[in-house]
Each structure stands twice: as C-alpha cells, then as structure tokens.
Amino acid sequence: MSLKDLINKNLSHWVAGQGPERDIVLSSRIRLARNLDTIPYPNRADKDSKEEVTKRVLDATSKQGKIKLHYIKMDDLPEVEREVLVEKHLISPAHAKAGEGKGVLLNDNETISIMINEEDHLRLQVLIPGLQLEGAWETASELDDLLEEKLDFAFSQKWGYLSACPTNVGTGLRASVMVHLPALNLTNNINKMLGAISKVGLTVRGIYGEGSEYVGNLYQISNQVTLGHTEKEIIANLKSVTSQIIEQERQARNLLLKEKEIEVRDRVNRSFGILSHAYQISSEEALRMLSNVKLGIDMGIITDVDTGVLSELMVLIRPAHLQKLEGKELTPTERDIKRAELIKTRLNM
Amino acid sequence: MSLKDLINKNLSHWVAGQGPERDIVLSSRIRLARNLDTIPYPNRADKDSKEEVTKRVLDATSKQGKIKLHYIKMDDLPEVEREVLVEKHLISPAHAKAGEGKGVLLNDNETISIMINEEDHLRLQVLIPGLQLEGAWETASELDDLLEEKLDFAFSQKWGYLSACPTNVGTGLRASVMVHLPALNLTNNINKMLGAISKVGLTVRGIYGEGSEYVGNLYQISNQVTLGHTEKEIIANLKSVTSQIIEQERQARNLLLKEKEIEVRDRVNRSFGILSHAYQISSEEALRMLSNVKLGIDMGIITDVDTGVLSELMVLIRPAHLQKLEGKELTPTERDIKRAELIKTRLNM
Numbered sequence: 001m002s003l004k005d006l007i008n009k010n011l012s013h014w015v016a017g018q019g020p021e022r023d024i025v026l027s028s029r030i031r032l033a034r035n036l037d038t039i040p041y042p043n044r045a046d047k048d049s050k051e052e053v054t055k056r057v058l059d060a061t062s063k064q065g066k067i068k069l070h071y072i073k074m075d076d077l078p079e080v081e082r083e084v085l086v087e088k089h090l091i092s093p094a095h096a097k098a099g100e101g102k103g104v105l106l107n108d109n110e111t112i113s114i115m116i117n118e119e120d121h122l123r124l125q126v127l128i129p130g131l132q133l134e135g136a137w138e139t140a141s142e143l144d145d146l147l148e149e150k151l152d153f154a155f156s157q158k159w160g161y162l163s164a165c166p167t168n169v170g171t172g173l174r175a176s177v178m179v180h181l182p183a184l185n186l187t188n189n190i191n192k193m194l195g196a197i198s199k200v201g202l203t204v205r206g207i208y209g210e211g212s213e214y215v216g217n218l219y220q221i222s223n224q225v226t227l228g229h230t231e232k233e234i235i236a237n238l239k240s241v242t243s244q245i246i247e248q249e250r251q252a253r254n255l256l257l258k259e260k261e262i263e264v265r266d267r268v269n270r271s272f273g274i275l276s277h278a279y280q281i282s283s284e285e286a287l288r289m290l291s292n293v294k295l296g297i298d299m300g301i302i303t304d305v306d307t308g309v310l311s312e313l314m315v316l317i318r319p320a321h322l323q324k325l326e327g328k329e330l331t332p333t334e335r336d337i338k339r340a341e342l343i344k345t346r347l348n349m
Numbered sequence: 350m351s352l353k354d355l356i357n358k359n360l361s362h363w364v365a366g367q368g369p370e371r372d373i374v375l376s377s378r379i380r381l382a383r384n385l386d387t388i389p390y391p392n393r394a395d396k397d398s399k400e401e402v403t404k405r406v407l408d409a410t411s412k413q414g415k416i417k418l419h420y421i422k423m424d425d426l427p428e429v430e431r432e433v434l435v436e437k438h439l440i441s442p443a444h445a446k447a448g449e450g451k452g453v454l455l456n457d458n459e460t461i462s463i464m465i466n467e468e469d470h471l472r473l474q475v476l477i478p479g480l481q482l483e484g485a486w487e488t489a490s491e492l493d494d495l496l497e498e499k500l501d502f503a504f505s506q507k508w509g510y511l512s513a514c515p516t517n518v519g520t521g522l523r524a525s526v527m528v529h530l531p532a533l534n535l536t537n538n539i540n541k542m543l544g545a546i547s548k549v550g551l552t553v554r555g556i557y558g559e560g561s562e563y564v565g566n567l568y569q570i571s572n573q574v575t576l577g578h579t580e581k582e583i584i585a586n587l588k589s590v591t592s593q594i595i596e597q598e599r600q601a602r603n604l605l606l607k608e609k610e611i612e613v614r615d616r617v618n619r620s621f622g623i624l625s626h627a628y629q630i631s632s633e634e635a636l637r638m639l640s641n642v643k644l645g646i647d648m649g650i651i652t653d654v655d656t657g658v659l660s661e662l663m664v665l666i667r668p669a670h671l672q673k674l675e676g677k678e679l680t681p682t683e684r685d686i687k688r689a690e691l692i693k694t695r696l697n698m
Contacts, residue, residue, distance in 0.1 A: 262682065266628035266689075277622025279615035333611065340615075 004349075012088050012110035012127070015311050019130015023298045024246050026178040026218070026311050028133045029089075030140040030235075033163045033172035033226075034122040037152040041164040042101070042117045050101025053121045057114070060150035061105060067112065067143060074102035080329075083320030089127060091115055112143065119164045120172075122147070129311075131242060133175055133235050141231075160227065170227030175238050178207060179245060180310065182217040182295040183252035186264070190217075193245065197221060202241060207314070216287030216314065217295075221245075253299060268296030272305075276347050280336035286317050286343060305347060313346060353698075361437050361459035361476070364660050368479015372647045373595050375527040375567070375660050377482045378438075379489040379584075382512045382521035382575075383471040386501040390513040391450065391466045399450025402470045406463070409499035410454060416461065416492060423451035429678075432669030438476060440464055461492065468513045469521075471496070478660075480591060482524055482584050490580075509576065519576030524587050527556060528594060529659065531566040531644040532601035535613070539566075542594065546570060549590060556663070565636030565663065566644075570594075602648060617645030621654075625696050629685035635666050635692060654696060662695060 014027040035041060036056060039049050061069050074082060075098050082096040090113040091104050105114040115123040124143055126136040147153075154162040161172040168174070184190045194204050207218045221242065223234045256264050271292035275281070281289075294310040296302040315321060317339045323330050326338060363376040384390060385405060388398050410418050423431060424447050431445040439462040440453050454463040464472040473492055475485040496502075503511040510521040517523070533539045543553050556567045570591065572583045605613050620641035624630070630638075643659040645651040664670060666688045672679050675687060 262629055262686065269626040269628045270623050273622035273624075273626025274619050275622075276626075277618040279618045280611055337611065 011312060011315070012090070014111065014127045014129045015088070015315050016308060017109075017129040019128060019132050021246055022130040023307065024180055024249050025131040025242065026180060027089075027127055027129055028131055028136045029125065029127045029174075029176045029178070030133070030136040031126075031174040031176075032122075032124040032140055032144055033120045033161065033165075033168040033174075034124065034144070034147070034151075035154040035162060035164070036121050037154045039121065042119065042121065043164060045101075045117075047100050050117045054101060054103055054116050056151060057105070057116055057122060057147070060147050061114075063150060064146040066146060067107060069105040069107055069112065069114070072104050072106065074098045074104070075100070080320050080323050084324055087315055087318040087320050089315075090125070092118060092123075094118065112139065114143075120168070131177060131239070131246070133177065133239050133242075137175070137231065137235050168226055170225075171229070171231050171234065173226050173231050173234055174222055175235050176220050176222035177238065177242050178218060178220050179242065179249075180216075180218055180291065180294060181245070181249050182291050183256050184245075184249050185217050186260070186267075187252045187255055189248070189252060193248065194219075197241060197245075200237065200241060201225060202238065215284050216291040216310075218287070218291070218314070253295075257299060264295075264299070265301055268292050268299075268301045272296065272302060272347070275343050277344075278340045280333065281340045281343065282336055283317055283319075283339070286339060287314060290314065290343075309346065313343060316346070317342060360661060360664070361439070363460065363476045363478045364437070364664050365657060366458075366478040368477060368481050370595055371479040372656065373529055373598050374480040374591065375529060376438075376476055376478055377480055377485045378474065378476045378523075378525045378527070379482070379485040380475075380523040380525075381471075381473040381489055381493055382469045382510065382514075382517040382523075383473065383493070383496070384503040384511060384513065385470050386503045388470065391468065391470065392513060394450075394466075396449050399466045403450060403452055403465050405500060406454070406465055406471060406496070409496050410463070412499060413495040415495060416456060418454040418456055418461065418463070421453050421455065423447045423453070424449070429669050429672050433673055436664055436667040436669050438664075439474070441467060441472075443467065461488065463492075469517070480526065480588070480595070482526070482588050482591075486524070486580065486584050517575055519574075520578070520580050520583065522575050522580050522583055523571055524584050525569050525571035526587065526591050527567060527569050528591065528598075529565075529567055529640065529643060530594070530598050531640050532605050533594075533598050534566050535609075535616075536601045536604055538597070538601060542597065543568075546590060546594075549586065550574060551587065551590060564633050565640040565659075567636070567640070567663070602644075606648060613644075613648070614650055617641050617648075617650045621645065621651060621696070624692050626693075627689045629682065630689045630692065631685055632666055632668075632688070635688060636663060639663065639692075658695065662692060665695070666691060 036053055039045060039053055042050060058071055085091045086093050086096045090106065090110055095102055095115050095118045101117040103116040111126060111128050113125045124140055126140040128136050156162055160170040163169050163172055181190060184193055197204055201224050202221055203224045205220045206214045207220060223238055271289040275289045275293060290310045290313055293302060297305055297307045319335055322335050322338050330338060385402055388394060388402055391399060407420055434440045435442050435445045437459065439455065439459055444451055444464050444467045450466040452465045460475060460477050462474045473489055475489040477485050505511055509519040512518050512521055530539060533542055546553055550573050551570055552573045554569045555563045556569060572587055620638040624638045624642060639659045639662055642651060646654055646656045668684055671684050671687050679687060
C-alpha cells in the first residue's frame with residue numbers, strides 16, 4: 001500500500017476532517033458503556049453468552065436503517081489490522097487481543113465504533129474532529145436510542161446504567177477531548193493548568209490512554225465520574241473547561257510571539273529540519289517535533305505545510321500503520337527508518 | 350556586500366582552493382619568525398624603530414620582482430576589517446589590536462602574509478590548502494631568501510635565528526596542519542590519538558589558536574620545538590605523523606560505514622536539516638553541524654553539497670565576516686540569526 005493510498009483512503013474522519021477550534025482541539029469523543037440485561041458481563045460470560053450478545057447486537061443494528069455499520073470479528077483480523085484499529089483510536093488495546101466473542105461495528109468514516117464484548121457488552125464511541133462534544137453526544141445518543149429500541153440494557157432506577165466496572169456506572173458516559181497545548185508548555189503554565197483541571201472533576205491522560213505519558217504536548221481530558229450528574233451536565237462542564245483551556249493556550253501563543261519570537265521560530269524551523277532530514281526517528285521524538293511544527297503552522301511561521309499533518313502523522317507513524325504500509329513485520333530499527341521516510345514523504349506532499 | 354561576492358572574491362586560497370588529502374587536511378601552514386639585527390624587538394622598540402623596521406621590510410619586498418605583495422597598515426583599517434584578517438588566519442588576534450608600526454604584507458590569493466612588528470619584527474606565513482607542507486616550506490624559504498638578500502636578520506651561530514620569544518629561537522619555524530577528524534571522534538579514538546601526538550614533539554590546539562577549545566572536530570597540529578632540528582626534519586616529522594592520522598581517520602570512517610551506518614546517516618542528515626532550517630545558530634553549534642555535514646559529503650551520504658563548505662563557512666560565519674557582510678555592527682543575537690541565514694543561503698547555492 002502506498003502512503004498516498006493510506007492517507008487518502010484509510011484515514012478516519014477525526015484524523016483528516018475539520019471541526020471547530022481544530023487548531024487546538026484535535027478531536028471530541030463520547031463513549032457509552034452498555035450491557036444487556038440477564039447476560040453476565042464479558043469477563044464472566046462463557047462463549048455462548050458472548051455469542052448471544054453479538055447476535056442480539058448485530059440483529060439490533062441491522063434492523064435500524066439510519067446508521068450503516070459494518071461488523072468486524074476480531075478473530076478474523078490479522079494482528080497488524082487489529083493494532084491499526086487501536087492506533088486509530090477505534091478499539092482499546094485490550095480489545096485488540098483476539099479472543100472469543102470480540103468484535104467491533106464501524107461506520108464508513110469511522111466516527112462511530114461499537115466494541116462488542118470488551119469490558120462491557122457494548123462500548124459505543126463517537127469520535128469526531130474539533131470541539132464538537134454536543135454533536136458527538138447527539139450522534140451517540142441517537143445510536144443509543146436506536147439500540148435500546150431492540151435491546152434490554154441493564155439499568156437500575158437507583159444507579160442508572162450498570163457496568164462491569166463501578167467507575168462507569170450511572171450514565172456510562174465518558175466524554176473527552178484531545179487537545180494540543182504547546183504554548184502552555186513552552187511558557188511553563190501547563191502544570192498549573194493540569195492541576196486546575198483535576199479540581200473540577202476532570203482527569204488528564206496522554207494520548208495513548210491510561211498510564212501513557214504526555215508526549216507531543218497532547219492531552220486527553222475527560223470526565224472522572226459518570227454518576228450523580230446528567231449527561232448534559234458532564235458534557236457542558238467539559239466543554240466549558242475546554243473553552244477556557246483554548247483561551248489560555250491562545251494567550252500563551254500571543255505571549256510567545258511577543259516575547260520569544262526568535263526562540264519559537266528557531267524551535268519550529270529546527271523541528272521541521274529534523275523531521276524532513278532524519279534518517280531514523282522514534283515515535284516519541286517524532287511527536288515532539290511534529291508538535292513544534294504544528295505550532296509553527298498555527299502561528300503562521302510555517303505556511304506550506306497542511307495543519308492536519310500532526311493528527312495524520314500521529315496515527316500513521318505508529319508501528320502497526322508502518323507495518324501495514326510496508327506489508328511486512330518490521331524490527332524497531334526498521335520502523336524508525338521507515339517512520340523517518342514516511343514523515344519526509346508526507347511533509348513534501 | 351552580497352554573500353556571493355564574499356565567497357567569489359573574498360575567500361583566501363586556503364579556504365577555497367584544492368590540495369592533496371584535502372578531505373581531511375584543510376590546510377598546511379609554515380611560519381617563520383625573523384628579526385632585524387641591531388633593532389630592539391617590537392615590545393621594547395619605540396615608534397621610530399618600528400617605522401624603521403617597516404621601511405626596511407617594504408624596501409626589501411618591493412625591490413624583489415618575484416612575489417607581489419600589498420602592504421596594509423593596521424592603523425588604516427577599520428576594526429572589522431582587521432578582525433576579518435584574523436578570521437582568515439592571516440594575522441594574529443594580538444596583531445589586530447591596532448597600534449603603532451603594525452602592518453601586514455599580503456599576496457593576491459593570501460597564501461603569503463608577513464606580519465610586521467608583531468611579537469617579532471617579521472612573521473612570515475605561507476598557508477595553503479591540503480597537505481602540502483613541503484610546498485609551503487619551499488615558498489616560505491624562497492621568500493625568506495629574497496628578504497635575507499636585503500635585510501640583516503638577527504642570527505647567532507650557536508642558537509640560530511633569534512626571536513623575541515625563546516620558544517621560537519633556532520629555526521624560527523612553526524609548521525602546522527589543520528585536520529578534520531570526525532570519525533576518530535565518533536569511534537572514541539581521538540583522545541588516544543591526541544595523547545600519542547604529544548609524545549612525538551608535536552602539539553595540538555583548536556582552530557582559534559592557543560587556549561581555544563576543540564570544536565567541529567578540527568585540530569591544529571604543529572611542532573613544539575624550533576631548536577635542535579633542521580627545518581626539513583621538523584617538516585618531515587609533522588608530515589609523517591599527519592599521514593598516519595589521515596590513515597587512521599580513513600580507517601575509522603570505514604568502520605563507521607560498516608558498523609554504524611544508520612547512526613552516521615542519521616547524524617549527518619539531521620545536521621544538514623538543522624543547518625538548512627535553524628532560525629538562529631551559534632558559531633560553535635554551526636561548526637559541530639558543519640563537521641557532520643562535511644563527514645557526510647566525504648562519505649558519500651550527501652552528494653549535492655560542495656566539499657569546501659566547511660572551510661568556507663568556518664571562516665564566513667565568524668563575527669567580523671558577518672558584520673562585513675551586513676555592513677554594520679551586530680548584536681550577538683543578530684549575529685546568530687544572520688549566521689543561520691548565511692548558512693542556509695550557502696547550502697542552497
């Protein structure tokens with residue numbers, strides 16, 4: 001597969017599309033945890049029960065005519081393809097480990113994914129570019145309603161939606177945004193910001209999920225609790241905080257331009273120079289450099305590179321994508337070399 | 350003055366010319382210390398005595414028809430022009446500090462310079478590209494003979510040529526080569542090499558003379574003593590050691606290509622990327638990066654850049670050259686920015 005094909009045909013909408021505040025907010029995500037009543041949670045269910053879940057879900061999704069979804073059985077996919085789905089943020093790393101009953105439903109542009117038999121029977125996800133939490137919520141809610149017409153979800157009047165993990169009980173909702181905050185980092189304001197976020201019921205993680213380090217000035221901000229607030233309250237709170245973060249990042253960028261223009265220009269240009277010339281590069285260094293280049297594009301320092309380069313490359317440079325592109329397994333060193341080639345090619349496209 | 354003019358019209362032959370082993374030996378230099386008999390050394394001479402020295406030397410050089418020399422009186426030159434001569438390695442930093450009686454004689458392509466009233470009455474220098482110590486010695490010796498026909502040099506049957514500084518007594522000869530040894534450094538063999546050199550009567554310095562640090566993998570190797578050996582012995586010894594160093598550097602390059610090709614390609618390419626994109630750069634970092642780029646050119650990794658780029662730029666990026674190019678004084682930050690621009694322009698020429 002050529003890089004052009006990979007970019008033109010294989011990018012999810014959240015990677016390649018547009019949305020409000022897209023220069024700072026790469027994506028908005030809504031995830032709902034749902035379980036079928038009377039069937040044990042996947043970690044305690046036998047094969048038959050899991051297959052029953054799949055059967056009922058596929059039945060429900062195929063009988064609604066509004067949202068077209070394709071089913072993929074995890075066991076049918078080669079490992080590299082399962083990893084590609086992880087790298088696209090469409091399934092969880094745990095779900096990529098093939099196992100009985102696991103599957104995923106995807107729509108064409110991959111804004112919707114429904115993991116079947118992950119931790120919960122269903123994990124509905126809507127993932128779209130820019131700051132559009134309400135838009136994502138509307139789609140998720142519509143999908144949830146369509147499914148609920150056909151399926152009996154485990155629900156308690158007292159607790160709300162039940163879930164395999166107590167942290168998901170209640171709304172079953174996890175709302176999150178992926179934000180790019182290079183200027184808050186360069187002006188040494190990022191830690192203050194992260195501290196403030198944790199005090200308003202939100203949590204911050206790196207882009208590769210729980211436990212992953214912050215890299216490339218990219219942060220996933222999401223609600224901590226799913227119980228005790230309505231979905232709308234949770235989303236409104238996250239949206240409001242995100243708007244404040246955007247405002248502060250913009251102020252930090254203006255400050256940089258006023259007080260550290262030379263250093264910023266230098267950092268941006270050097271990062272571009274390294275990305276367009278390195279013979280080998282690790283994912284982590286590439287993300288750091290791409291973050292600088294994106295800042296340069298957003299600040300008008302670099303004018304001949306597309307602003308989507310960071311979100312595209314943060315996905316494309318990951319191991320499974322590289323191996324899919326090359327059509328074979330690669331050693332870590334081979335990946336570092338291919339990654340450097342891919343970035344060079346993309347920057348010259 | 351444009352950069353093209355500066356490069357095309359203002360580069361000394363040692364910077365822009367060719368010579369044997371030029372990929373490793375940037376230049377060969379012969380310097381002779383001479384004093385006129387019966388006149389005190391410059392540090393103890395009055396104005397009249399110094400003017401007498403100048404008068405006699407100019408008289409002697411003008412009366413020979415073989416080597417055409419131009420006289421420049423230091424006091425007549427603006428400071429930036431005096432510094433340019435230092436950066437071209439044509440006069441010493443001490444000589445650039447204007448003062449009575451100081452001057453320099455230069456030939457057209459600046460392979461010959463004669464400082465007048467520096468530490469000694471005369472410091473004859475021949476500086477040519479590549480490993481051509483004998484060639485440089487022949488020119489220096491011919492010049493010395495021509496001058497000696499007209500001038501009485503202070504000479505003792507016991508000690509040889511007398512000099513203001515005891516370390517120059519005897520032959521008054523300092524022979525040196527400027528070598529570029531990146532592979533010996535990358536393979537961690539440089540310190541062993543430098544240690545060995547000091548055991549055979551030679552001394553190693555950085556490119557900016559005594560006390561300067563090694564930067565850009567560039568080393569000046571010269572004889573330590575001027576007394577007790579003939580000129581031919583001193584030159585033969587330096588030439589022999591230099592040949593061994595060249596051999597070892599070439600072996601180290603082959604080793605790199607065999608055992609660390611990926612790392613070397615990466616280092617070379619990244620250095621080129623930084624040099625061709627940085628918005629500001631210090632002299633020291635520029636020399637380090639240029640050293641990598643030159644190694645890349647010499648090893649065939651970079652094919653579209655001229656091999657002379659290191660020797661040209663190591664001179665052109667220095668402060669006085671930058672200020673001459675801009676036609677005005679520059680702050681250190683302005684110099685770092687102009688230096689980055691100049692390097693970019695030169696790499697794209």
